[in-house]
Amino acid sequence: xxxxxxxxxxxxxxxxxxxxxxxxxxxxxxxxxxxxxxxxxxxxxxxxxxxxxxxxxxxxxxxxxxxxxxxxxxxxxxxxxxxxxxxxxxxxxxxxxxxxxxxxxxxxxxx
Amino acid sequence: xxxxxxxxxxxxxxxxxxxxxxxxxxxxxxxxxxxxxxxxxxxxxxxxxxxxxxxxxxxxxxxxxxxxxxxxxxxxxxxxxxxxxxxxxxxxxxxxxxxxxxxxxxxxxxxxx
Numbered sequence: 552x553x554x555x556x557x558x559x560x561x562x563x564x565x566x567x568x569x570x571x572x573x574x575x576x577x578x579x580x581x582x583x584x585x586x587x588x589x590x591x592x593x594x595x596x597x598x599x600x601x602x603x604x605x606x607x608x609x610x611x612x613x614x615x616x617x618x619x620x621x622x623x624x625x626x627x628x629x630x631x632x633x634x635x636x637x638x639x640x641x642x643x644x645x646x647x648x649x650x651x652x653x654x655x656x657x658x659x660x661x662x
Numbered sequence: 663x664x665x666x667x668x669x670x671x672x673x674x675x676x677x678x679x680x681x682x683x684x685x686x687x688x689x690x691x692x693x694x695x696x697x698x699x700x701x702x703x704x705x706x707x708x709x710x711x712x713x714x715x716x717x718x719x720x721x722x723x724x725x726x727x728x729x730x731x732x733x734x735x736x737x738x739x740x741x742x743x744x745x746x747x748x749x750x751x752x753x754x755x756x757x758x759x760x761x762x763x764x765x766x767x768x769x770x771x772x773x774x775x
Contacts (some may be wrong), residue, residue: 584763593768650694653708
């Protein structure tokens with residue numbers, strides 16, 4: 552059983568561009584979580600999704616950020632009009648309902 | 663809102679020593695508590711998961727305890743090795759917040775040969 556997969560591993564965007572981060576959960580896992588780790592800060596929860604549903608998006612900025620977990624395909628975290636403050640490591644975790652398993656992360660750099 | 667604190671922020675020990683990492687949380691109504699390891703520039707590796715009904719979990723040289731009444735968890739590492747050098751993260755989830763994990767800032771551990 553492959554682990555949680557995230558791509559790309561590194562992403563460079565210029566200010567104002569869009570960033571799309573993908574997460575493929577472990578087989579059989581229907582829960583997906585996104586977290587952000589800013590430089591020198593701890594991991595912060597952003598959003599919790601199940602297939603085709605956003606369960607909790609209380610940690611996600613209200614503007615420019617969106618997430619989805621379609622019936623088919625990976626979960627997508629989308630950041631529109633990126634700014635330098637969006638530079639961070641974005642981690643996805645999947646769960647069968649209990650323990651969370653993390654992917655390797657996507658490191659976003661905004662220039 | 664669940665707040666998680668880890669002490670110390672950094673720790674350096676000689677190889678072979680036993681050590682304890684501390685984690686405290688503010689809301690005792692946790693669903694579970696997980697300990698992770700993070701190597702520089704890498705993702706998180708789950709070490710131990712303690713359910714709210716459990717008091718401790720063990721895996722190899724690692725033992726994690728949970729005391730909900732005092733809002734504390736400890737991670738005990740026996741016979742430390744240089745390969746144990748990493749940042750150790752504690753995270754607590756609550757059933758009333760969708761089971762999202764609330765992380766501490768971690769303890770950076772260095773085990774010297």
